[in-house]
Amino acid sequence: MGWMHYELAGMDLADVRFAVSPLNELVLSLRAWRDPGRFPVHLPWLRRVQEARPTLDGEMLLALTNDVMWTPDFLTPRPGSPLTRLDDELAGVAAVDDAVVLHDLAAVHPGGLPAPLRGPLPRVRRRMLDALTGYWDACFAPVWPRMRAVLQADVVHRGTVISARGAGAMFADLSPRVSFADGVVSVRLGTLSGEFHRSTTGAGLTLVPTLFTRAASAPISPEEPPMIMYGARGTGTLWQAERHVAGDALVAVLGRARAGLLTALEQPASSTDLARRLDVTTSAVNQHLRVLRDAGLLTSARSGRSVLYLRSEVGDALVGGSGREAR
Incomplete structure (x- = not known):
């Protein structure tokens, strides 16, 4: 010693x-x-x-x-x-x-x-x-x-x-x-x-x-x-799964998985990071992200070897409206 x-x-x-x-x-x-x-x-x-x-x-x-x-x-x-x-x-x-x-x-x-x-x-x-x-x-x-x-x-x-x-x-x-x-x-x-x-x-x-x-x-x-x-x-606490609560109206429209992802994407994140945070597989996250992006609810941009996703203005409005509806 x-x-x-x-x-x-x-x-x-x-x-x-x-x-x-x-x-x-x-x-x-x-x-x-x-x-x-x-x-x-x-x-x-x-x-x-x-x-x-x-x-x-x-x-x-x-x-x-x-x-x-x-x-x-x-x-x-x-x-x-x-x-x-x-x-x-x-x-x-x-x-x-x-x-x-x-x-x-x-x-x-x-x-x-x-x-x-x-x-x-x-x-x-x-x-x-x-x-x-x-x-x-x-x-x-x-x-x-x-x-x-x-x-x-x-x-x-x-x-x-x-x-x-x-x-x-x-x-x-x-x-x-x-x-x-x-x-x-x-x-x-x-x-x-x-x-x-x-x-x-x-x-x-x-x-x-x-x-x-x-x-x-x-x-x-x-x-x-x-x-x-x-x-x-x-x-x-670093790897603890995060739980994002989506409004009932948003869940009814998108389903619980996609509503949770859209709610989580207030800040940019990659599919790998989202999978870790939400404790699901990366392949499942990627499938949902593509659907949300194609619907105009997300935007994406490449950062190095990762693709970062973020809610679009339409996505923001949908999440905000769902929150008001839920209240």
């Missing part, structure tokens, strides 16, 4: 900032793919994306973690803000020094690199980035708005705690592994021994909520930028 100690410069909370990283979530989620039983809260999502797995570079994705759930540090970089974009983070990965990539991969696989990580590094890096991009498009992009909402809600909560009860209370609430005393933030490391010290002067300390950890972690090297990743609040 080890410790990382971050000494806040002059106990100045201006050195502490929060950020959200889509790349961190993408990479850390591979631990749930390797061992779903350790992440039971994500089983509904894992079941829904199961059909996409054969289309992905599974060998490479699984090579990016190991049996004790380590991931390469260069794939979980410190994000710059709560609004970090995946494309920017992947561009950063493409620019990481070769020596750092080789060191981090060897740290995850000390007994020898698995086959997908062997060979000329430019080719390995390209395959790695392609595998992560494909994984994002197929499994993350449709549900990322919901994930991001949970992460950003956690950041807002932590800010409220700081305002009401101070920094000590906020750090103590992050995880049982995190403590704060005399201007020093300490993180108990579960996998390595020793103690590491780092001042945040000139670098700051970044706190990163994640949906794919049950504890808290920090880089083990004092040379790494100060960062603590911790479990976000609300993760347990």
